[in-house]
Amino acid sequence: xxxxxxxxxxxxxxxxxxxxxxxxxxxxxxxxxxxxxxxxxxxxxxxxxxxxxxxxxxxxxxxxxxxxxxxxxxxxxxxxxxxxxxxxxxxxxxxxxxxxxxxxxxxxxxxxxxxxxxxxxxxxxxxxxxxxxxxxxxxxxxxxxxxxxxxxxxxxxxxxxxxxxxxxxxxxxxxxxxxxxxxxxxxxxxxxxxxxxxxxxxxxxxxxxxxxxxxxxxxxxxxxxxxxxxxxxxxxxxxxxxxxxxxxxxxx
Amino acid sequence: xxxxxxxxxxxxxxxxxxxxxxxxxxxxxxxxxxxxxxxxxxxxxxxxxxxxxxxxxxxxxxxxxxxxxxxxxxxxxxxxxxxxxxxxxxxxxxxxxxxxxxxxxxxxxxxxxxxxxxxxxxxxxxxxxxxxxxxxxxxxxxxxxxxxxxxxxxxxxxxxxxxxxxxxxxxxxxxxxxxxxxxxxxxxxxxxxxxxxxxxxxxxxxxxxxxxxxxxxxxxxxxxxxxxxxxxxxxxxxxxxxxxxxxxxxxx
DNA sequence: CTATTGTGTCTGGGATACCAGACTGAAGGA
DNA sequence: TCCTTCAGTCTGGTATCCCAGACACAATAG
Numbered sequence: 001x002x003x004x005x006x007x008x009x010x011x012x013x014x015x016x017x018x019x020x021x022x023x024x025x026x027x028x029x030x031x032x033x034x035x036x037x038x039x040x041x042x043x044x045x046x047x048x049x050x051x052x053x054x055x056x057x058x059x060x061x062x063x064x065x066x067x068x069x070x071x072x073x074x075x076x077x078x079x080x081x082x083x084x085x086x087x088x089x090x091x092x093x094x095x096x097x098x099x100x101x102x103x104x105x106x107x108x109x110x111x112x113x114x115x116x117x118x119x120x121x122x123x124x125x126x127x128x129x130x131x132x133x134x135x136x137x138x139x140x141x142x143x144x145x146x147x148x149x150x151x152x153x154x155x156x157x158x159x160x161x162x163x164x165x166x167x168x169x170x171x172x173x174x175x176x177x178x179x180x181x182x183x184x185x186x187x188x189x190x191x192x193x194x195x196x197x198x199x200x201x202x203x204x205x206x207x208x209x210x211x212x213x214x215x216x217x218x219x220x221x222x223x224x225x226x227x228x229x230x231x232x233x234x235x236x237x238x239x240x241x242x243x244x245x246x247x248x249x250x251x252x
Numbered sequence: 253x254x255x256x257x258x259x260x261x262x263x264x265x266x267x268x269x270x271x272x273x274x275x276x277x278x279x280x281x282x283x284x285x286x287x288x289x290x291x292x293x294x295x296x297x298x299x300x301x302x303x304x305x306x307x308x309x310x311x312x313x314x315x316x317x318x319x320x321x322x323x324x325x326x327x328x329x330x331x332x333x334x335x336x337x338x339x340x341x342x343x344x345x346x347x348x349x350x351x352x353x354x355x356x357x358x359x360x361x362x363x364x365x366x367x368x369x370x371x372x373x374x375x376x377x378x379x380x381x382x383x384x385x386x387x388x389x390x391x392x393x394x395x396x397x398x399x400x401x402x403x404x405x406x407x408x409x410x411x412x413x414x415x416x417x418x419x420x421x422x423x424x425x426x427x428x429x430x431x432x433x434x435x436x437x438x439x440x441x442x443x444x445x446x447x448x449x450x451x452x453x454x455x456x457x458x459x460x461x462x463x464x465x466x467x468x469x470x471x472x473x474x475x476x477x478x479x480x481x482x483x484x485x486x487x488x489x490x491x492x493x494x495x496x497x498x499x500x501x502x503x504x
Numbered sequence: 505c506t507a508t509t510g511t512g513t514c515t516g517g518g519a520t521a522c523c524a525g526a527c528t529g530a531a532g533g534a
Numbered sequence: 535t536c537c538t539t540c541a542g543t544c545t546g547g548t549a550t551c552c553c554a555g556a557c558a559c560a561a562t563a564g
Contacts, residue, residue, distance in 0.1 A: 004551075006258035006521080007297040015301075015318065018325035026540070035523050040542065045259040049267075059531085059541065063326035066267065071323005072362065072383030073270035074315035085381070110324070113381075116368035129337070129365075130382050131324030255521075258551080278510065287553050292512065311511065311561085 009034060010042050014051065014067065022055060022062035075112065075130075080217075083251050084208075088115045088219065091244045095221055095237060100128055102141035102205075103217045107163045108133040109142035112217070127198060128222065137163055137178055138171035140193040140205035141218040147186040148207050148215040151179060171196040190238045191218075194227050202230045204237045206245035219245050261286060262294050266303065266319065274307060274314035327364065327382075332469075335503050336460075340367045340471065343496045347489060350474045352380055354393035354457075359415045360385040361394035361470070380449075380474065389415055389430055390423035392445040392457035393470040399438040400459050400467035403431060423448040442490045443470075446479050454482045456489045458497035471497050 012032050017023070020031075029039045043061055046052035050066035075081060084101055092099040092115040101113035110133045128134075136142025137158060146154050155175060158164070164173055171193070172178040185191040194202040205220035221237050223230065264284050269275070272283075281291045295313055298304035302318035327333060336353055344351040344367040353365035362385045380386075388394025389410060398406050407427060410416070416425050423445070424430040437443040446454040457472035473489050475482065 003293050004258050004262070004297045006256050006551085007262040007294050008301065010256070010259040010262050011298070011301045011303055011318070014322045018322045018329075021329055024541075035525095036541090037524080037543080038522060041255050041522085042259050045256045046263070049260065049263045051263055063322065063329055065326075066263070067322050067326035068330065068364070069323070069357070069362070070266045070270045070315065070319050071321070071326060072364075074317075074319035074323060076381075076383040077270075077273055077315055078320065105321070110321070112320070112324075129328075131328040258521085276511075287555090288511085289513080289554080290552060293552080 006042070009038070010046065013039070013042055013046065014063070017052065017061065017063045018067075022058070022060040024060055028061070081113070084217075084248055085113055085115070087244050087248050087251070088113055091219070091221065091240060092116060095240050097237075098128070098222045100141060100220045100222065101208075101217055102139070102145075102220065104136055104142065104145045104157075104215070105133065107136050107157045107160055109136045109139050109145070109218070111141075134197060135163065138193065138196040139220075140191040140203035141220045143182060143185055143191040143193070144205035144207045144218040144220070145215040146178075147182040147191060148209065148213075151182075154178070154182065188238075189242055192234065192238075194230060200224055200226060202227070204234070204241050206238075206241045208245050208248050219248065258294070261290070262298065265291070265294055265298065266315070269304065269313065269315050270319075274310070274312040276312055280313070333365070336469075336500055337365055337367070339496050339500050339503070340365055343471070343473065343492060344368060347473055347492050349489075350380070352393065352472045352474065353460075353469055354391070354397075354472065355469045356388055356394065356397045356409075356467070357385065359388050359409045359412055361388045361391050361397070363393075364469070386449060387415065390445065390448040391472075392443040392455035393472045395434060395437055395443040395445070396457035396459040396470040396472070397467040398430075399434040399443060400461065400465075403434075406430070406434065440490075441494055444486065444490075446482060452476055452478060454479070456486070456493050458490075458493045460497050460500050471500065 009032060013028055016028055016031050020027075025039050025043060026036060028034075028043075029036045032039070043052060043054070047054055047064070050064045051070075052067075053062050053064040055062060080101075088099045088101060098114065098116045100111050102109040102111050111128050111130055114128060114130050134142070136146055146157070149157075158175060158178065164171075164178075172181050190204055190206045192202065192204055197203070201222055201224050203220050203222045205218045207215040208217040208219060210216050219241055221241055223233065223237070225233070261284060265280055268280055268283050272279075277291050277295060278288060280286075280295075281288045284291070295304055295306070299306055299316070302316045304319075305314050305316040307314060332353075340351045340353060350366065350368045352363050354361040354363050363380050363382055366380060366382050386394070388398055398409070401409075410427060410430065416423075416430075424433050442456055442458045444454065444456055449455070453474055453476050455472050455474045457470045459467040460469040460471060462468050471493055473493055475485065475489070477485070
């Protein structure tokens with residue numbers, strides 16, 4: 001524990017609001033096990049600085065514009081943004097589709113980057129906007145990372161009620177099914193998701209590894225097409241995604 | 253001033269790192285007028301919680317992954333994201349180009365949202381990625397917002413050495429030139445930027461106003477084409493952008 | 505190689521921030 | 535309408551955090 005509890009608590013409030021969304025001061029006090037008056041003092045400071053906004057009509061507190069500013073600055077200043085993004089842009093141009101960079105967070109994948117040069121696609125693109133998180137077990141990006149983790153770690157990460165929930169009722173439904181899928185995808189070097197996140201959409205992803213060969217992120221391409229049409233494109237798309245991930249690994 | 257200086261100082265460190273990028277602890281202490289030991293204590297807490305990362309080889313401190321997480325969560329949880337983004341998606345589909353939402357920050361515009369369905373475009377899209385900030389005076393988005401502000405406020409915002417710096421040597425070079433441009437753009441209801449941010453690219457933007465008719469953001473469309481070709485598209489694009497801004501205003 | 509500057513850590517005392525709990529007012533339920 | 539619950543504010547005493555400054559080590563400049 002650092003020597004500045006007020007600092008720790010302030011940051012804990014930010015993280016709690018990030019993970020659970022807008023909530024009351026009493027909920028924050030309960031979650032963080034702090035006196036309500038302490039939480040109100042910290043919220044007052046957070047509000048003054050714009051990190052938190054008080055929604056008076058709802059009697060709830062939420063993250064504010066300063067949090068957005070700092071977070072986007074952090075994203076822009078991340079050395080990966082400088083190294084990785086040009087590769088994503090090049091891949092998007094090459095395959096003429098939407099490309100993402102995702103990172104694992106617990107049992108979810110968080111999309112940090114997104115570059116598009118899609119062909120004709122009528123589907124809303126909201127679902128993989130920067131900042132969105134989706135279950136790792138049902139996304140190509142998530143599985144590309146999970147496939148390179150020790151299985152004990154995968155088991156621990158997915159030991160939650162929501163790990164196998166899927167909005168399209170597709171994808172692995174149990175740990176043993178997941179293990180089979182991850183084994184196959186690790187051997188082939190890329191992960192594929194067809195219709196698990198969005199019907200009529202498919203994704204291919206390859207992991208990005210650090211110097212110790214640990215997966216840190218995944219590059220993915222998403223296309224809108226039927227399963228039959230997608231079969232024709234798998235070889236080209238997977239080759240392009242793997243090549244891009246390898247170039248990123250080499251650029252370290 | 254809040255009653256929790258440690259909280260204020262912690263947040264001030266985050267903002268300073270956001271605005272000036274990675275720097276030494278002594279620089280932070282000087283900027284914030286805090287004792288170095290206090291700054292080190294706060295940095296220790298920020299590092300423990302992942303909000304800050306110590307780049308030991310550079311002996312500098314920078315924003316860390318927790319700052320990215322909280323910022324992206326703040327962006328996603330922003331009620332505007334829920335209200336505004338579907339309109340941007342629809343506009344992108346309609347005009348088949350890249351669409352942004354930008355907000356004013358000082359003399360710069362910050363891109364909060366970006367949706368793409370571009371036609372063929374070989375230019376890198378990095379320059380208007382989410383989180384990027386550009387001078388307000390040379391971007392359509394920035395000028396769309398400035399055009400709706402009292403000119404005294406515009407004068408105050410641009411009273412900096414960098415307000416009229418442009419990487420393409422185009423755009424207004426003085427306050428009086430800016431005033432003329434803003435007057436014209438306010439009358440026509442949209443702002444246009446041709447080749448000021450990127451050569452061979454043009455943007456059209458319309459402001460989004462709050463209930464007091466104050467500009468809070470701007471919607472813009474960016475296309476890649478020559479100045480001659482762009483002239484043919486101005487009417488259609490500006491009508492679409494203005495209509496989208498009006499729909500967003502009506503959705504409040 | 506030496507001197508200077510800057511980074512990072514440590515200490516103890518005094519100023520102050522945190523906590524428990526009371527109070528007021530608003531919202532919700534019966 | 536009344537009662538209960540919750541939000542938000544306030545107070546004062548004690549535990550503790552912040553600051554000045556010293557020290558060791560690393561990096562830079564001459």
